[in-house]
Amino acid sequence: MDIxxxxxxxxxxxxxxxxxxxxxxxxxxxxxxxxxxxDAEEVSQDVFVKAYRSLADFKGTAKFSTxxxxxxxxxCITFLRKKRLEVHSLDxxxxxxxxxxxxxxxxxxxxxxxxxxxxxxxxxxxxxxDDAQIITLFYKGEQTLDEIALIVGKEPNAVKxxxxxxxxxLKDKMQKYFSEEVKDIY
Amino acid sequence: xxxxxxxxxxxxxxxxxxxxxxxDGISTNEEKSIIEKLVAENAEWRAKYHQLLEVHQSLxxxxxxxxxxxxxxxxxxxxAKYQIAPATKTYINSKIIWGIGIFFLTMIAGFLIYAIGxxxxxxxxxxxxxxxxxxxxxxxxxxxxxxxMNGVMMLNVVLGLFLxxxxxxxxxxxxxxx
Numbered sequence: 452m453d454i455x456x457x458x459x460x461x462x463x464x465x466x467x468x469x470x471x472x473x474x475x476x477x478x479x480x481x482x483x484x485x486x487x488x489x490d491a492e493e494v495s496q497d498v499f500v501k502a503y504r505s506l507a508d509f510k511g512t513a514k515f516s517t518x519x520x521x522x523x524x525x526x527c528i529t530f531l532r533k534k535r536l537e538v539h540s541l542d543x544x545x546x547x548x549x550x551x552x553x554x555x556x557x558x559x560x561x562x563x564x565x566x567x568x569x570x571x572x573x574x575x576x577x578x579x580x581d582d583a584q585i586i587t588l589f590y591k592g593e594q595t596l597d598e599i600a601l602i603v604g605k606e607p608n609a610v611k612x613x614x615x616x617x618x619x620x621l622k623d624k625m626q627k628y629f630s631e632e633v634k635d636i637y
Numbered sequence: 638x639x640x641x642x643x644x645x646x647x648x649x650x651x652x653x654x655x656x657x658x659x660x661d662g663i664s665t666n667e668e669k670s671i672i673e674k675l676v677a678e679n680a681e682w683r684a685k686y687h688q689l690l691e692v693h694q695s696l697x698x699x700x701x702x703x704x705x706x707x708x709x710x711x712x713x714x715x716x717a718k719y720q721i722a723p724a725t726k727t728y729i730n731s732k733i734i735w736g737i738g739i740f741f742l743t744m745i746a747g748f749l750i751y752a753i754g755x756x757x758x759x760x761x762x763x764x765x766x767x768x769x770x771x772x773x774x775x776x777x778x779x780x781x782x783x784x785x786m787n788g789v790m791m792l793n794v795v796l797g798l799f800l801x802x803x804x805x806x807x808x809x810x811x812x813x814x815x
Contacts, residue, residue: 458721459721463713463716463717464713466712466713466716467709467712467713470708470709470712470713471709474703474704474708474709474712475701475702475703475704476701478701478702478703478704478708479701479702482702488702488704491702491704492704492705492708492711495704495708496708496711496712496715499712499715499716500712500715500716500719503716503719503721504716504719504720504721504722505721505722506721507721507722507723507724508722508724508725567695567698568698568699568700571695571696571698571699572699572700575699586696590696590697590699591699591701596663611658611663612654614657615653615654615657618657618689618692618693618696619650619653621692621696622688622689622692625692625695
């Protein structure tokens with residue numbers, strides 16, 4: 452709150468502290484929605500510019516990160532609409548087709564080399580953006596279920612169910628595509 | 638042991654839901670003790686618990702992606718072009734919102750009062766209309782022709798112009814401040 456107060460009082464340079472602190476979180480969430488790192492950087496930059504311009508509206512009733520991730524989510528959705536990219540819904544079968552395609556290219560030469568962390572990351576990429584975002588917010592964004600509900604505009608109970616199902620789908624992906632590698636690592 | 642707990646929700650999904658709640662630390666104390674007992678005594682629950690715990694631990698290890706090294710600099714260069722916008726509360730005047738609300742309510746009330754005033758209640762009972770009011774007997778031609786109606790309409794127009802003037806002057810002031 453001290454940094455925000457300083458920025459609001461005209462100390463623009465202090466905003467870089469907030470950017471440094473949250474850029475990885477914002478960039479990771481953005482990457483759950485957009486396909487390329489270039490697009491993710493552009494969208495993340497847009498998120499921080501929007502957050503700066505709207506900073507006077509941040510009242511401190513929620514965490515700054517919760518407020519920032521709400522902006523991130525809406526900015527990603529706006530970007531996808533503009534680009535007319537396909538957003539996979541929760542039960543969209545094409546998600547699994549994408550996963551199959553990813554798998555076929557990956558399995559032969561890349562996965563063997565990857566660590567457990569990278570393997571989980573690859574499995575997350577096979578999920579729908581909604582599932583991937585909710586998992587990222589819960590595990591890496593330091594957000595509670597109530598805060599995630601605020602960010603994605605759903606009821607906390609619906610978020611809880613979605614998180615359970617997303618992790619279930621992730622587990623299925625890991626078992627289906629990386630079972631051999633998992634065995635090697637454990 | 639609470640048998641309802643074992644049966645709900647359904648089957649494998651129910652088991653997973655209970656175990657995830659336990660792993661996330663959102664189970665009640667009663668649920669926690671039941672799950673601990675189940676995990677200790679039931680091989681199926683134990684296997685599923687270890688499977689989910691493994692996923693949970695793997696997810697905790699996931700690292701965040703990092704943008705390019707120039708990212709912060711790019712953002713700071715970009716925001717140098719902008720000013721922080723005034724808080725929404727400062728330019729959304731609640732009096733204007735109330736004024737707009739009163740404007741529409743006055744209009745609706747005016748039309749309703751006039752329409753009700755035009756109904757000949759003495760002949761309403763004879764009507765075959767399901768509303769109990771013979772709509773064909775309402776004199777619509779006089780609706781926009783009476784002094785009362787003209788008065789209400791004029792009041793609304795003046796109120797509308799007043800609100801528009803307040804809105805434009807506020808906007809002008811904001812632009813000057815910026």
